[in-house]
């Protein structure tokens with residue numbers, strides 16, 4: 001009898017050990033962000049709470065894309081099967097490393113909702129291989145926090161080990177570079193920064209997204225002159241987007257008669273981003289130029305951009321065409337005809353890079369991307385020029401004609417947002433910059 005009990009106890013122990021060693025970590029190895037933020041790092045916690053980092057798993061569009069497109073697609077197509085778990089490597093890293101994937105939906109309030117928490121970033125000791133990408137982090141959760149400053153007061157809650165990695169943009173690349181199952185770089189913010197001017201001058205991602213200020217990192221600790229604020233402000237902060245590009249427009253002649261042709265020249269200078277604009281979720285993002293003339297009587301005319309003639313240019317000029325047909329796979333719509341591609345007036349210049357599915361159709365599903373088209377985005381400190389030729393109508397009234405160029409940024413194209421019922425704020429057109437010029441229309 002005793003032997004039997006002992007034997008089953010052993011069996012239980014073996015099973016227990018097997019089931020826990022199968023996954024490297026458990027949720028108990030990680031503190032919650034509320035633990036870090038309730039009495040010590042109160043300000044960092046509030047900053048993080050307002051950034052997308054704290055919503056990487058719960059944000060509406062992330063939830064829709066993961067549960068309605070990615071999971072069903074992964075279950076139907078062996079080639080992309082890995083994303084069923086893999087999305088969480090960056091969006092819910094703790095759930096990923098403890099093996100709780102797919103995690104419960106956000107409404108279940110599980111620990112996946114912690115998203116990219118304090119413990120995620122401060123447990124990272126390095127990354128595997130040469131290039132940071134696809135959540136190749138090495139994690140060591142526990143009493144030791146990996147960070148950038150030892151501090152002159154010993155933390156009562158934990159030990160601190162200072163790493164070079166936390167000071168470097170390479171740290172961010174672990175999640176801000178992504179390669180699709182087809183071997184295509186579908187997110188390359190870190191690689192763009194690496195080959196651009198800022199990394200060469202030693203300007204890190206942290207310098208623009210975690211700016212330094214005189215501040216207390218912990219409520220009972222010291223104030224430092226160069227404390228790293230945890231703002232992580234990006235595409236969801238309209239203030240960060242505004243003014244990214246400086247815009248100037250001028251005509252080739254200042255006086256013209258109705259029926260004549262006037263050519264408007266535009267310069268677009270990227271003075272603000274450390275990577276290309278747009279970057280990150282490039283499959284979703286649109287930056288476009290709208291040029292409009294208003295004559296002396298108040299009539300409006302929409303101008304179309306002049307074609308430059310480069311390969312793949314048709315994807316950079318708005319047009320009435322359908323795209324994104326591969327959403328039909330996950331949504332079970334056979335022969336899905338797609339939705340409108342751009343959702344803006346035809347003839348506008350779009351600064352983007354199109355992503356293509358294996359059938360060569362434009363896709364917003366970065367995991368289903370097997371090739372990319374022309375990269376017509378605006379690089380860091382790059383200036384692009386565009387021309388708009390306007391054949392003045394014969395009946396144009398005499399007097400001043402004002403021509404205004406406006407540059408807009410959109411996180412998700414309107415037709416896709418409407419089709420998938422993504423709340424409107426994700427498809428908001430944010431005005432990046434605007435500039436006007438005038439010409440005199442003669443009698």
Ligand code: HEC
Pocket residue numbers: 052053055056057059062089090091093116120121171172173174175176205206209210232233234235236237
């Ligand atoms: C463990 C993965 C991970 C690491 C490491 C990481 N990020 Fe992120 N980051 C994310 C995810 C996931 C999102 C997207 C949140 C969302 O919108 O779903 C994000 C969002 C952002 C945003 C907000 C973008 C927006 O749309 O508003 C900024 C800015 C940002 N990260 C900067 C950084 C910087 C700078 C670093 C390095 C110091 C860094 N990140 C390191 C995963 C990470």
Ligand code: HEC
Pocket residue numbers: 033036037041044045046048053116117118119120121122147148149166167168171206210217218224226227228230
């Ligand atoms: C996306 C990754 C990321 C997240 C999430 C994150 N941190 Fe950090 N944290 C960093 C990096 C990177 C640095 C160092 C930046 C540098 O010095 O270049 C840092 C620095 C710090 C420092 C030292 C600041 C200083 O200047 O002395 C503290 C303290 C800290 N983090 C606490 C927190 C807390 C608390 C949270 C959660 C509310 C948090 N971090 C969330 C990446 C992150």
Ligand code: HEC
Pocket residue numbers: 169172173176189190191193198203204205206207208209233234235240241244272273274275276277278279280281285
């Ligand atoms: C010189 C300043 C600067 C540097 C350096 C910089 N950024 Fe940015 N970043 C910006 C600005 C400005 C924006 C807002 C415009 C935009 O969306 O590109 C931005 C936007 C972003 C976004 C949101 C993009 C989108 O469209 O969703 C992410 C994510 C991001 N940065 C991450 C990073 C990472 C990671 C690095 C380092 C590899 C980095 N940034 C380096 C200035 C910078």
Ligand code: HEC
Pocket residue numbers: 059061062065066070083086087088089090091133134135174175176177178179234235279280281282284367411
């Ligand atoms: C290598 C890390 C990584 C992986 C893997 C990853 N993401 Fe992301 N994801 C990010 C980062 C970083 C951002 C923020 C980029 C930006 O701001 O443009 C992001 C942004 C997004 C956004 C846009 C959020 C917004 O509000 O605009 C959605 C939706 C999204 N991811 C869904 C997914 C899905 C679904 C998967 C799996 C098929 C996935 N991601 C896999 C890192 C990753």
